[in-house]
Amino acid sequence: MHELPVMNGILRVVIRHAAKHRVSRVTAIALRVGKLCDLDAGWMQHYFDYLTPGTVAQGARLDIEWADVVMHCAGCAREFTTEPKSQGFGICPHCGRSGGEILAGTGYFVKSMAAQ
């Protein structure tokens, strides 16, 4: 549902960095997206393509790396990686306790971009 504002946010970052580096065309954008984000890669590209005509990022390919969800166990204080929407989500594999603080696996991060 919120592909448009998110892709707009990504485009804003890309345009700013393109201007800073004086490039005229961005061909690919490397993103890191948390697995807790409810967006689909295909739809992200679709909305991005809708926004970019006439900008430096027109036709740019999105390369998405999905970042694991990492939590800090409220029981044994160890960190663990957990798969959203799986049965064991949020359960510490070390002590079996459920829940804790989410340390990673959210947000949208522009890592780099390939440009001409």
Added chain:
Amino acid sequence: MENETIRLIEVKESIFDDNERVADTLRARLKGEKTFLVNLMASPGGGKTSTVIQTVARLEESIRVGVLEADIDSMVDAERVAAEGILAIQMRTGGFCHLDASMVSEGVDVLGSVPLDLIFLENVGNLVCPAEFDTGAALNAMILSIPEGDDKPLKYPLMFSVCDVILLNKIDTEALFDFDRHRFEAGVRRVNATAPIFEISCRTGEGIDAWVAWLTAKIETHNA
């Protein structure tokens, strides 16, 4: 001259950086003004407007309240709240599915935060998008209503992880639905170890006093 060689530019920037800066600024400003901003999130029909009305009716009269209503394109909620004699303004997000901190800052300015002790921000009805955008609120509250089902924490973990308090609304309808409170709480605890859960019914008033007492203590601590 245009350089035709492909080059790699390091960006290393989160798209939420700008929003978080605006949110932190607003939070600091409202702390200074002694105004407690509560971001209220829920699905459409979860009971956000009813909760605001029932809560304000039970707050001590000395607490001055304003309400920011967000909606994609209607005025219905603000009209309903204003009809109760509560200061309210409607913000139309123009198709946006959430509020960001800039929109909230503008709304707070229009409402006039200085004389207020408490502002309720009724976010757009949605369990996905509002969870990702920091509004600058001092407290994130979410409402889940019984008819929505006890599996929602597992379907929308981000929302349940960012809230500081959860209101389980419409408990008067429990007999009609297969809602397992233990399953619900277990789901919440997978992503949120600390948020208290208050069971309420805006229709019967059950449980609202306990929530209001908890909220009042939070307001007093923040505005001290």
